[in-house]
Amino acid sequence: MSDADLLFKALADKGRRKLLDRLYAQDSQTLSELCRHLAMTRQGVTQHLAVLEAASLVAVQRRGREKLHFLNPVPLQQIYDRWIYKFEKPRLKALSSLKRRLEGGQG
Amino acid sequence: MSDADLLFKALADKGRRKLLDRLYAQDSQTLSELCRHLAMTRQGVTQHLAVLEAASLVAVQRRGREKLHFLNPVPLQQIYDRWIYKFEKPRLKALSSLKRRLEGGQG
């Protein structure tokens, strides 16, 4: 499975996106802490986190019996480059050339 | 199913992303044209396109017996706002404050 595939698959689940949001609100949470806000068993959360880890969206660090989770936004940049910027570019170019034309430039 | 969910689910499949790429390379293709480049039956492609349409990533227009497909990049902007910009912002801020500090400003 390619990086991009892991990434999109990871983002394709509401529960996993919610986990990312929880980590955005407060980074470095343990598994149990994260469980508190999800209507799901601990195992469910564990499995979702594993998917997020596989996509490198979440990094972990062990502290004694606890497992701390950290948000890693870097892979999202990859999505931006490959899927947002690329697809928006033509539209943005069209808009800015329209803008220049309206302003009396040579478009 | 929320807009965001439709969108992420739509992007979570390699075949569908390939379809978007084909439409990026050349817009306004018919179903049969799109089929030529995918190792899949026409029905498979039809169903993937339906998912992309549900997510508003692809718009269609009928011309006689043909169905033309158009790429709509707008929903991608939504992903950028909600999932890329938001999550990158703290990192970008940290980078630019580091940059200012290195340049001798007040960070």
Added chain:
DNA sequence: ATAATAGGCAAGTAATTACTTGCATGTCAA
């Protein structure tokens, strides 16, 4: 030492998703 806490592993089930086959309909060209 022992009880409570934090988490891991594995198997099983339910639900969803991807893909196919077969047939039907509408459109166009000869």
Added chain:
DNA sequence: TTGACATGCAAGTAATTACTTGCCTATTAT
């Protein structure tokens, strides 16, 4: 008008994914 072409619809199967239950291990606190 008939044959080829473009697409639609529906049911069925295979594959994947989400989620749960039950039990096990390691760490911490009393």
